Amino acid sequence: MPTETERSEWEPSSVADAETLYDVAHARAGNKQDISNVSVIPYDDDAYDDLVAVLTPERVKDHFAGIVTGGVERYCVPSVSSMNFVLHGALDGGWTQSNRIDRSGKALSTYMLRLPLDE
Amino acid sequence: MVTIGGGCGSALDWLEPSRRLMDEGLDYVILETIGTVATCRAAKRAHQGEVGYHPYLEDRLELILGPATEHGTTIVTNGGVVDPTGAARLARRVARDRGLSVQVIAITGDGCLDLVEARADEFDVDVSELISANAYIGAEEVVGALERRDDAYDAHVVIGGRIADPSLVVGPLVHEYGWALDDWDRLGRATVVGHLLECSAQVTGGYFSDPPRKPVPDLHRIGYPYAEVAEDGSAVLAKPDDSGGRLDRHTVREQLFYEVHDPSEYVTPDVVADFSTVELTEVGPDRVEIGGGGGRERPADLKVLLGSIEGYEFEKFIPIGGPNAVGRAEVTKGIVDDRLEHVFDVDRSRLDLRMEILGVDGLYGDAHDGRPDYSEAIDEHEEVILRVAGNAPERELLDPALRTVSTTLPGPAGSGVAIPYDAGGITEKAEIVPIYVPREPITGNVDYAELTTEEVIERAD
Numbered sequence: 001m002p003t004e005t006e007r008s009e010w011e012p013s014s015v016a017d018a019e020t021l022y023d024v025a026h027a028r029a030g031n032k033q034d035i036s037n038v039s040v041i042p043y044d045d046d047a048y049d050d051l052v053a054v055l056t057p058e059r060v061k062d063h064f065a066g067i068v069t070g071g072v073e074r075y076c077v078p079s080v081s082s083m084n085f086v087l088h089g090a091l092d093g094g095w096t097q098s099n100r101i102d103r104s105g106k107a108l109s110t111y112m113l114r115l116p117l118d119e
Numbered sequence: 120m121v122t123i124g125g126g127c128g129s130a131l132d133w134l135e136p137s138r139r140l141m142d143e144g145l146d147y148v149i150l151e152t153i154g155t156v157a158t159c160r161a162a163k164r165a166h167q168g169e170v171g172y173h174p175y176l177e178d179r180l181e182l183i184l185g186p187a188t189e190h191g192t193t194i195v196t197n198g199g200v201v202d203p204t205g206a207a208r209l210a211r212r213v214a215r216d217r218g219l220s221v222q223v224i225a226i227t228g229d230g231c232l233d234l235v236e237a238r239a240d241e242f243d244v245d246v247s248e249l250i251s252a253n254a255y256i257g258a259e260e261v262v263g264a265l266e267r268r269d270d271a272y273d274a275h276v277v278i279g280g281r282i283a284d285p286s287l288v289v290g291p292l293v294h295e296y297g298w299a300l301d302d303w304d305r306l307g308r309a310t311v312v313g314h315l316l317e318c319s320a321q322v323t324g325g326y327f328s329d330p331p332r333k334p335v336p337d338l339h340r341i342g343y344p345y346a347e348v349a350e351d352g353s354a355v356l357a358k359p360d361d362s363g364g365r366l367d368r369h370t371v372r373e374q375l376f377y378e379v380h381d382p383s384e385y386v387t388p389d390v391v392a393d394f395s396t397v398e399l400t401e402v403g404p405d406r407v408e409i410g411g412g413g414g415r416e417r418p419a420d421l422k423v424l425l426g427s428i429e430g431y432e433f434e435k436f437i438p439i440g441g442p443n444a445v446g447r448a449e450v451t452k453g454i455v456d457d458r459l460e461h462v463f464d465v466d467r468s469r470l471d472l473r474m475e476i477l478g479v480d481g482l483y484g485d486a487h488d489g490r491p492d493y494s495e496a497i498d499e500h501e502e503v504i505l506r507v508a509g510n511a512p513e514r515e516l517l518d519p520a521l522r523t524v525s526t527t528l529p530g531p532a533g534s535g536v537a538i539p540y541d542a543g544g545i546t547e548k549a550e551i552v553p554i555y556v557p558r559e560p561i562t563g564n565v566d567y568a569e570l571t572t573e574e575v576i577e578r579a580d
Contacts, residue, residue, distance in 0.1 A: 010331040026333060026369065028326070030378030031155075033553070039376040041369065043332070066487040075382050077395050079411060080368075084376040092485075095155050096550045099432075099473035099508045100482075107482045 012043035015050035015117060022113035025051065029109035034097075036068075036090035036105040038112045040083045048081040054117060060085050063115045067108070085112070121295045123288055123312075124148040124345035126183070127196075128319030130157060130173045134182055136320070136343040139359050141186035145345055146295070148187070149287040150179065150196035151317045158281055159426025159549040161200040162251035171202030172209070180213040180276075188219045188273040195261060195291060197282040201251060203227050204568050206278045211570050222272040224264045226279035228565035229256045231423060231556070242554050244425060251426035253281035254561045257388030257417075258309075259300055261290025264567055281424070283387050285313025288346075296350050303390050307414020308352030310385065310392040315356060315374055315409070319343050322356065322374040323405075324364035337363025346409075356407045366405040375399075388421055388558070390414040420555035421562075429550040430512045435524045436477075437505040438535035447531035448476045448505045454530060455507065455523050463519035471510040472520055478503045510548065517545050 013023040021027075021040070024047050029038045040055065042048050061072040070088030077084065091105045092098035102108075126137030127150035140148050152173055165171035176198050187194055199206035207225035214221035232252040239246045256279070264277040282290075289309040292298065298305050315322050323344045324335035335341075342362025348354040358366050375394060379385055383395040391414060398411040439448050452474045459465040459472075475481040478500055507524045511517045525542050 012332075022332075026329070026373065028373040028377055030376075032378055032380070035380070037376065037378065037380055039373065041372045043369070064486065066485045067483065073380075075380075075395070077376075077382050077397075079396055079398050080372050080375060082372050082376065084379065084382055086380045096548060097510070099471055099510055100485075101475060101477070101506055101508070102482050111483055111486070 012047070015047050015054060018117045020113065020117055021055070021115040024117070025113065027109040027112045029105055029107075029112075031091055031095060031104040034089055034091050034094040036087045036108050038085045038087065038109050040085065040112065042081060045081040048078070052076055052083065055083060055115070057085070060112070060115070064090070064108075064111070067111070121292060121348045122146045122345055123291060123316065123348065125316030125319040125322070125343055126150050127152060127179070128317065128321060130154055130175065132319060134179050136341060136362065138182060138186050139362060140343050140345055141183060141190050141192045143345060143359055144190045145192055147193050147195055147291045148183070149316065150194065150198055151284050151287060151319070152196065152198045153200060153281060156426070156549040156551050158201055158251050158253045158424055159428070159551055161202075162426055163428060163549070165201055166250060170205060172198055172200045172206040176206055177209055177213065180210050184210070184214055184217065184219050184221055184274065184276075187276075188221060191274060193265070193268070193275045193277070193291070195277045195287050197279050197287065199225060199278045199280050201230060201253065201280060203278050203280050204570075207276075207568060208570055210276050210278060220273040221276060222269050222274075223276045223278065223570065224267050225568040225570075226256070226260050226264050226277065226282070226565060227568060228561065229254045229280040229282070231561050231564070234560055234564075235423065235425065235554075235556070242556065244554060248427040248429055249425055250428060252423055253426075254421045254423045254556065255281055255283040255388050256421070256562065256565060257283050257286040258289035258293050258306070259389070260562070260565050261286060262294045263565070265291065265294040267567055267569065283389070284317040285310045285387055286389055288313030288316055289389050292348055292352070300389075301416070303414040303416060305352040306390040307392040308412040309348070310387055310390055310414065311394055311397055311409060311412040312346050312348055312352070312354045314379075314385070314394075315371060316344055316346055318374060318377065320364065321377065322370055323358045323366045324370055327365075327370050327373060333369070335363075335365050339363065352412070354409045355402060356409060358405050366407060367401055368399050368407060371399055371407050371409075386418055388417065390417050419557065421558045423554050423556045425552045425554060427550045428547045430510060430548045431514045431517050431545050432508070432510045432548050433517055433521050433544045433546065434506065434508045435521070435544065436538045437507070437524070438502070438538075439505060439531070439533060440502045440535070441533045442501060444503045444533070445476060445479055445500050447533060448503050450531040451505050451534065455520070458523045459520060463523070465516065465519050469511060470516045470520060473508045475506045476503050477506050481506060514545060521545060
């Protein structure tokens with residue numbers, strides 16, 4: 001476990017300075033049939049507009065290439081400074097069909113956070 | 120002000136914190152217990168002569184009926200799964216055995232297998248393998264049960280089957296405030312609150328911790344959430360004092376879109392709720408005000424989940440350690456492939472077999488950049504687990520694969536025994552398919568059952 005000091009020392013980066021999405025945002029994944037939704041939430045509301053500019057559906061689709069076989073939709077909700085991505089064909093057929101060890105795709109949230117921002 | 124707690128978010132949830140919710144003296148505590156394949160699996164159990172509700176229900180009732188009667192809390196739950204009447208009977212028996220004054224009302228009628236079978240052509244479904252069909256019913260049906268509450272009892276339990284998760288919260292609010300069932304904005308706002316409560320600890324820091332970025336204090340004694348809901352449907356979300364976890368804008372925002380697609384169109388039996396205008400304000404320590412939100416007219420059709428048992432699956436784990444563990448896991452994968460093709464002559468097009476090296480490419484191996492450079496992985500990983508999982512329509516297709524994997528000899532050096540270590544492990548697969556059915560024939564079949572003590576005694580014996 002990190003100490004309280006370590007916790008308090010961590011600050012989110014700006015989108016411009018971040019290496020990956022993990023440095024500026026957190027995420028949660030949910031599953032329905034063969035669709036995963038991954039919400040992306042910046043630690044700092046001021047980073048929201050920069051993230052909207054960078055995190056296009058195309059970029060997210062490219063990041064998930066191989067895992068997600070269908071289209072990617074993005075919903076932006078400024079009132080809570082959050083984005084919701086809907087990933088079609090993300091779950092190897094869905095909970096009942098999937099052979100993946102993570103059959104509900106919970107770990108797709110943390111895969112989203114690996115998305116590089118320094119390119 | 121109506122207070123409602125989220126006392127359970129899944130069939131396997133830890134229930135001790137929901138007791139703490141009742142100690143807050145809440146008006147209602149909801150228990151949401153039905154996952155995606157739960158109705159299908161429960162129907163299968165019921166067909167085999169076991170109970171059609173979750174086996175944990177009895178322990179839960181034992182734990183919470185006492186505090187509920189002490190504080191006058193009404194429990195609303197979909198814990199009956201495919202047998203609300205049987206679950207109600209159980210609740211009455213638990214209450215009676217403990218000398219508690221509890222009225223139990225069952226909501227029946229969401230199970231609609233007969234209807235789907237009779238109108239299979241119209242719904243375009245093959246009913247030959249179906250074992251369950253359950254409609255998502257809503258707040259209106261919960262209100263119908265709450266109207267039957269008798270003040271002479273110290274506590275009340277409403278037990279239904281496939282009640283939509285947020286409707287467990289919307290129902291009590293409609294009942295308490297007398298909202299019209301077409302007051303779409305209020306129903307939409309109540310649905311936001313219900314959505315945030317129905318997964319219980321997922322909004323109070325459960326499933327959130329990632330220090331140092333996202334520390335969550337005292338997860339081992341996490342507090343479950345409750346809402347103080349105003350007459351306009353706005354609410355303050357809170358958790359019991361001195362409980363673990365955290366509740367702030369960050370935890371609420373993670374849960375807000377959980378399993379939501381278009382935030383402006385969250386469809387429930389009650390309303391098409393609009394989450395896209397929700398506003399969150401931290402109004403105190405572990406207190407978040409939920410404002411905004413709204414809704415539009417409810418859908419004409421109800422979603423019905425069709426359940427069947429189709430096909431088989433198995434999963435095996437082979438631990439491999441020491442230098443070059445990854446390279447030797449690859450050898451094992453090759454043995455499985457070669458043996459199925461050249462020895463057993465298996466039709467691989469009908470067998471969905473998957474092999475993952477856990478610790479290397481188990482979670483993200485399908486991604487174009489997920490598979491690591493193997494020369495690097497070989498150096499870095501001295502302990503891996505080869506996971507082999509198979510799906511097939513017929514059991515016979517899985518047997519050779521399972522037997523191949525079960526005998527890791529003659530495999531590479533340093534492989535451990537496959538887990539499970541015997542040849543067992545092939546299980547039936549539950550399949551769930553949603554269809555949409557006009558609501559009238561289903562809601563017209565909803566009924567309410569309150570069992571007398573005599574009936575309880577007779578059937579329990």
